[in-house]
Amino acid sequence: MSATAAFRRAWQLLWSRPADSLCFLLIELALRGMVLSPLLFLAAEEGQYLALLCVPLFFLIVPPARANAAEVYQQALRGGRLLSLRLVICPDWGRKVLRGLRQGLLLLLWGLPFLGVTLWLMYLYSLEGSAGSTDALTLYSPLVSLGGDAVRGGLYALGIYAALLVPFLFGCAFHSGRRHELALGSARVLKGRRAGLIWCWLLGALTLLPFFAVCAWAAGSALGGLKNLLDRSGDAPALTVSVWPVAAAFVLLLLPAMPLRGLAQAAWVRSRWEGKA
Numbered sequence: 001m002s003a004t005a006a007f008r009r010a011w012q013l014l015w016s017r018p019a020d021s022l023c024f025l026l027i028e029l030a031l032r033g034m035v036l037s038p039l040l041f042l043a044a045e046e047g048q049y050l051a052l053l054c055v056p057l058f059f060l061i062v063p064p065a066r067a068n069a070a071e072v073y074q075q076a077l078r079g080g081r082l083l084s085l086r087l088v089i090c091p092d093w094g095r096k097v098l099r100g101l102r103q104g105l106l107l108l109l110w111g112l113p114f115l116g117v118t119l120w121l122m123y124l125y126s127l128e129g130s131a132g133s134t135d136a137l138t139l140y141s142p143l144v145s146l147g148g149d150a151v152r153g154g155l156y157a158l159g160i161y162a163a164l165l166v167p168f169l170f171g172c173a174f175h176s177g178r179r180h181e182l183a184l185g186s187a188r189v190l191k192g193r194r195a196g197l198i199w200c201w202l203l204g205a206l207t208l209l210p211f212f213a214v215c216a217w218a219a220g221s222a223l224g225g226l227k228n229l230l231d232r233s234g235d236a237p238a239l240t241v242s243v244w245p246v247a248a249a250f251v252l253l254l255l256p257a258m259p260l261r262g263l264a265q266a267a268w269v270r271s272r273w274e275g276k277a
Helices: 003-016 018-043 045-077 093-110 112-131 136-147 150-163 166-175 178-183 194-206 209-231 239-254 257-276
Strands: none
Touching (some): 003 018, 003 257, 018 257, 045 093, 045 257, 093 166, 150 209, 178 257, 194 257, 209 239, 239 257
């Protein structure tokens, strides 16, 4: 099965039972919401450090949830339903947590360039902050030097920073089929066939482009408002001008792509597994 055929198969399954697909998505969002719930502690200054509970909750909830979703994808490809108790019932939870930790360590290695630069920028910011010199004008001059004006310079800086994510994204593509292999009970389905898996992952990434296009437009609007404010040539636009389009794009463009990408990868890995059976 080609990557495009896998996406057609996934699309057909999702639309054959739209109610099941919607419930599947809501359950997955609820599980991710549990991970993010400690962020509410940021509202109280005395308990802000408790927001760090997001980190252990992520590894305790998300890897088993993704493994369970992979098993449900295979169930749907065999003619079953996407709405299943298997999404929330996990008898081998500990094993799936350990597998998730191992996968996280592997992805951490791929993400070291981006992580290193991020920590370096945070260090510089902390030094400037301690000296009391961090303000909008401090950031304005380097951006102008980079791009000729603040807007173009900001976009160039964001582009360079985003390029550091390329190795990490490649790692995500390289390891993306592992949970589907395990859902099939096989550990060697993808050996020697990673190129097809990466192509399938890249096609899935294309479904995210409309959402990121809206985000890029919102970022450009915000940077334009910052330039006007610093040049004293106008007022900065209201925050909602940028926030509401991003929120709408998240609901309408990003969320529907989540089960489509996972189910398409499951279909592609299954086709490789059936070819070896």
